[in-house]
Amino acid sequence: MNRIMMFILLVTVTGIQAETKPEKAIGSQLPDAIRSLLIEEMQAINTGMSKILTGLVSADYELVAQQAQAIHDSFIMAQKMTDEQRQVLKKTLPTAFIEKDKAFHQLSAQLAEAARAGNSQQQLQYFQSMQSACVACHQQHATDRFPDFLQ
Ligand code: HEC
Numbered sequence: 001m002n003r004i005m006m007f008i009l010l011v012t013v014t015g016i017q018a019e020t021k022p023e024k025a026i027g028s029q030l031p032d033a034i035r036s037l038l039i040e041e042m043q044a045i046n047t048g049m050s051k052i053l054t055g056l057v058s059a060d061y062e063l064v065a066q067q068a069q070a071i072h073d074s075f076i077m078a079q080k081m082t083d084e085q086r087q088v089l090k091k092t093l094p095t096a097f098i099e100k101d102k103a104f105h106q107l108s109a110q111l112a113e114a115a116r117a118g119n120s121q122q123q124l125q126y127f128q129s130m131q132s133a134c135v136a137c138h139q140q141h142a143t144d145r146f147p148d149f150l151q
Contacts, residue, residue: 024094027144034085045071049130052111056123064123065115072108097141104133 055063114122
């Protein structure tokens with residue numbers, strides 16, 4: 001095998017590893033005060049998701065819209081953080097995390113929209129996509145809190 005082929009093989013193999021390996025658990029890297037805000041936000045999201053399920057199974061789309069919008073708007077972290085904490089966060093969070101967070105919040109806006117339009121099929125699809133987004137982010141970034149993902 002010549003050197004170039006060897007190089008390509010190496011890049012490919014390490015590239016695949018980088019994708020499957022949990023990227024970066026962020027919990028333990030955050031200062032306690034910021035981690036507490038993140039946990040607070042997660043608990044609010046968790047409660048919101050169960051209320052959305054109640055709305056979906058009872059065709060209470062107003063409840064779905066309201067809760068999905070609240071998840072979208074609930075930047076507890078952003079609201080409560082000082083400028084200094086914001087700087088720390090910027091340095092600590094990997095781009096992959098920020099992208100997942102953005103995509104997740106976008107889905108909640110889409111769910112709210114579908115609920116306002118009364119489209120039950122779309123609501124289910126977005127709700128399911130949100131659930132997948134929880135798991136995808138936790139697998140990569142929440143393994144300090146949920147180490148069972150590493151098994
Ligand atoms: C962009 C990333 C991301 C997304 C999306 C995300 N989470 Fe999290 N979540 C985290 C991280 C990181 C932690 C762990 C923080 C730590 O280590 O303390 C966490 C922790 C939690 C916790 C534990 C809180 C506690 O009491 O310690 C719950 C519950 C939770 N998330 C629910 C959800 C639900 C439900 C969704 C989807 C509807 C979701 N999360 C989506 C990143 C995310």
